[in-house]
Amino acid sequence: MRVTSVRLFNWMRFSGVQEVTLDATVYAVTAQFEHDDRRSNWAGKTSLLEAIRFALYGVHRAAREDDWISHGEASGYVEVTLSDGTLVRRERRRGSATRLLVQNPKADESAHGDDAQRVLVERVGLTREDFDATCWMAQKQLARLVTARPAERFEVVSGWVGLGPLQRCEDRARAKLAAASTAMTLLDAQATAAESVLVDECGRLGLPAGSGADAVVGSLEALVAVQAALAGEAGGKVQAATATLTRAHLAARRAQAAAEEDAVAADLTRMRTEFEALPPVVPGAASALADARAAMQAAGGEAKQKGALARGEFDGRCPVGNITCPATDALNAQRRENATAHKRALALYDDKCQAESAARLEADSARAADERRTALLAKREVLRGRLAVLRAEQAEQAEDAPSVGEAERALGAATLDHSNATYRASATRDALTRVEQARARIAATRDAVVTAREDAAVLRAAVRLFGRQGAQQRIAEAALADIESGANALLREASIDLSVTVRWAREGQGLATSCDSCGAAHPASQRVKRCERCGAERGPKLVERLDVDLSDRSGAAEDLAGAALQLAASSWLRAERGVQWGTAFIDEPFGALDEANRKAFAAHLTAMLRGRFGFEQAFVVAHSPDVLDAMPGRVTVMADEYGSRAEVA
Numbered sequence: 001m002r003v004t005s006v007r008l009f010n011w012m013r014f015s016g017v018q019e020v021t022l023d024a025t026v027y028a029v030t031a032q033f034e035h036d037d038r039r040s041n042w043a044g045k046t047s048l049l050e051a052i053r054f055a056l057y058g059v060h061r062a063a064r065e066d067d068w069i070s071h072g073e074a075s076g077y078v079e080v081t082l083s084d085g086t087l088v089r090r091e092r093r094r095g096s097a098t099r100l101l102v103q104n105p106k107a108d109e110s111a112h113g114d115d116a117q118r119v120l121v122e123r124v125g126l127t128r129e130d131f132d133a134t135c136w137m138a139q140k141q142l143a144r145l146v147t148a149r150p151a152e153r154f155e156v157v158s159g160w161v162g163l164g165p166l167q168r169c170e171d172r173a174r175a176k177l178a179a180a181s182t183a184m185t186l187l188d189a190q191a192t193a194a195e196s197v198l199v200d201e202c203g204r205l206g207l208p209a210g211s212g213a214d215a216v217v218g219s220l221e222a223l224v225a226v227q228a229a230l231a232g233e234a235g236g237k238v239q240a241a242t243a244t245l246t247r248a249h250l251a252a253r254r255a256q257a258a259a260e261e262d263a264v265a266a267d268l269t270r271m272r273t274e275f276e277a278l279p280p281v282v283p284g285a286a287s288a289l290a291d292a293r294a295a296m297q298a299a300g301g302e303a304k305q306k307g308a309l310a311r312g313e314f315d316g317r318c319p320v321g322n323i324t325c326p327a328t329d330a331l332n333a334q335r336r337e338n339a340t341a342h343k344r345a346l347a348l349y350d351d352k353c354q355a356e357s358a359a360r361l362e363a364d365s366a367r368a369a370d371e372r373r374t375a376l377l378a379k380r381e382v383l384r385g386r387l388a389v390l391r392a393e394q395a396e397q398a399e400d401a402p403s404v405g406e407a408e409r410a411l412g413a414a415t416l417d418h419s420n421a422t423y424r425a426s427a428t429r430d431a432l433t434r435v436e437q438a439r440a441r442i443a444a445t446r447d448a449v450v451t452a453r454e455d456a457a458v459l460r461a462a463v464r465l466f467g468r469q470g471a472q473q474r475i476a477e478a479a480l481a482d483i484e485s486g487a488n489a490l491l492r493e494a495s496i497d498l499s500v501t502v503r504w505a506r507e508g509q510g511l512a513t514s515c516d517s518c519g520a521a522h523p524a525s526q527r528v529k530r531c532e533r534c535g536a537e538r539g540p541k542l543v544e545r546l547d548v549d550l551s552d553r554s555g556a557a558e559d560l561a562g563a564a565l566q567l568a569a570s571s572w573l574r575a576e577r578g579v580q581w582g583t584a585f586i587d588e589p590f591g592a593l594d595e596a597n598r599k600a601f602a603a604h605l606t607a608m609l610r611g612r613f614g615f616e617q618a619f620v621v622a623h624s625p626d627v628l629d630a631m632p633g634r635v636t637v638m639a640d641e642y643g644s645r646a647e648v649a
Contacts, residue, residue: 010076028631043639125579134570213439227425234418251401306342486568582616
């Protein structure tokens, strides 16, 4: 597969629409300014080749996306047609996104955006990284495979020979091996913890050190039975002490009832004495009080009337008969006699008052005595009933029992003994459970350790198989041998006194710094011969780096070797993958070479490109007439101060 045409619209210096049609040949790309034929730099030679790379992979050297569009223009595109009919068009309007179109009119297929890029990579058969490493030899970059850091070369070659899947397998195997090693460490810790449970129980039970789990379990089971019996016996003592405390409380209640009975009997005796000391019943005291009160009232009325007569103020109303007295006037006239009668009436009234007071005192005393007598009789009945209850209670209560304090102390001691016995039995049962669990854990751990060790052995073998000293090395060394052979053949056929050697890894001084099996770091001491994590044997230290050695070192030698390696690698990679792509881009490959090497390399380059290395088409940017004359095709970039245009000769 090659490029059949390139169509540019406002691409860098190539403003407007320009198109070149290309054949299957090796083109020398030159440049010339119209008004100065000695000047060729900055005309757009490299930009013309970069247009094809931009169409295929979207990369360019402009600082910003809009900057590849020709100055002052609003939009631009690059359109490349391939020999299989595929058309690739990448275009952009300033300030908008770059758009990609891939279509094949013959197959009536088209794709856009990310899908188009995937289709394009599949069709070309090379990723952008592979394309740059094998087909794109940029200016001053021919020697990059020679001068690059080993890690960078390793990444490039890993991509060439397809070590990615093996590296991923190695990484996964190492990760699983590390996990298996961690699991074994954890299992060992679990087994140690379980065994420490047995050791502790052996010491507590007085068994010989190293007694098996079965012996410990048997001892604990026997001890559990004994302690359960002791706990049951202690529980019976608690029940007996509880019953004794109940009897003690009953006995205390009997004594309390007896004391209360004595108090009730004493109350009855005092009541009897008080009852007997009450005054005797006085009959008629109430009627005598009523008579005395009536006589007092009558005497008072008469004294009032006599007083009125004595003052001449008799109202003519008889105080006795309560009728109008016919002798009112005569009576009022007898004031002296009336005064004497008044004195006598007052004296009589006083006597009646005293008699009424005496009768009232006697009646009150008799009533109080009756009320107290009634109250005493009622209380006597209550006390007699309480006395009967107390005597009945005493008949029901225990007689021979310890004191409540003694019974409570005995119950407390029995409860403490029962609690201790129960705790010891529970602790022994817990110990038995722990030992049984430890026994099960030890058995399970042993099985798991066996499985983990088997898995680790398989994984260590997988790491060695997939690792850099395993399949990766064998595959890479086989590929590198072919690439090295192709590069040296190119140099020999060009009669250039230079050879290259590519080495995948070499043995260093001392022992390995990390485990080849699980990746764990080894101690600094060289005395450690095995991995502390997985137990694998510690091998020699290997310097895992991709080295490129030259038989001679100079800038020209590095360029020549780099170009030869890239061309050989491109040929190997395209053959290995069955890639149809057959176009190479070589920018200024002869700048550091002297005339003799330049002529030798240029003379054989065209034949080698189209022969040994299988390129249908190539573009070689050069200035020297020696190189230009050796190329069968010519692309000339004509430039002036306004821009450039490309012409195919």
